[in-house]
Amino acid sequence: MRLQAERLSARRGEDLIFNDISFTLESGEALVVTGRNGAGKSTLLRALAGLLPLESGQVWLTETRDEPRSFASACHYLGHRNAMKRELTLLENLIFWQRFMAADSADLRSSAAQASERVGLSDILHLPFGTLSQGQQRRAAMAKLLLVHRPVWLLDEPTAALDTSAETMFADLMNDHTQEGGILIAATHQALGIANATQLVMTGFSGVEDAA
Template structure:
């Protein structure tokens, strides 16, 4: 499986935010998107997730299921907001996302009990989501990535509100996903704790795109 972005440009209103961004990610590869606030990191991720249309360019998937028209159909998107209803319990929220997202061809998600165990909070799935701390809420948002199988994870500041222990836990989840042939694109100001990543540094309208591999 290969994710290909070719000549992507995007606008905010009438202003061009970034221009002519291209990259290729194969299975088991991660791209970390860095850059100052306002440089277009979140906009790029929304374009990749199919939430925004690019001004120019396109995103495509090679080697995936033939019935998939756009990579967004086999992607998880985790944005700044956790997309969980505060009045519902954690288990109820995860059950909704499990049914709504379903599984992409070639895999299956884990059960809700296993997902909350994986994010280190096995005893609070019965609580309303709104009762949780900011860090606990972010961990439970991570559990959404596990309850349905999607080979591409698109993550916007995934470790926001997490302490050091939760950072390490999240890094292990991402590593496990990559080891299974998944693809990860993450916009972040903080290291994700991965051994090797490809980096895209954005600077607003101008950008530097490169294959910079970092060894832990």
């Protein structure tokens, strides 16, 4: 599996946020996107996820799969918001996302119970999501990544609102993903503890330096 991004640029509103970004990631590699506030980290991830139109450039994923799919549908995206409903219980939320995201049963990975155990929430599956604390909500959103298999993870500030134990837990999750041959792209301010990571420094309008 190989992910290639070529000469990407995107704009928000009328302003060009970044320009001419290219990178290639092989199976099991990670890319950590850093840079000051407003440098375009989130915009890059959203553009990769297909949520923002790319001004120019192309992203493609070469994978061994019978039917071709769009790049976005091969990705997990963990944004700032957790994409969970406050009124539903944690279990209901997780089961919904599992059923909704699994196009066929081959995509299924771990059950809601297993995923919640992995992030340390198995005791509170029956609670409404709205009653969970910030950190618990964030961990629930991470459990979502484990429900369905997606080769590429796009993570936008994944460890915001997490304590150190949750951070190490999440670092393990990410390392497991890359060890299983997945690709990972994370935008962050903090050190994430990912092995085998390339760094992409975004400097805003002047373009990007690739500091491997």
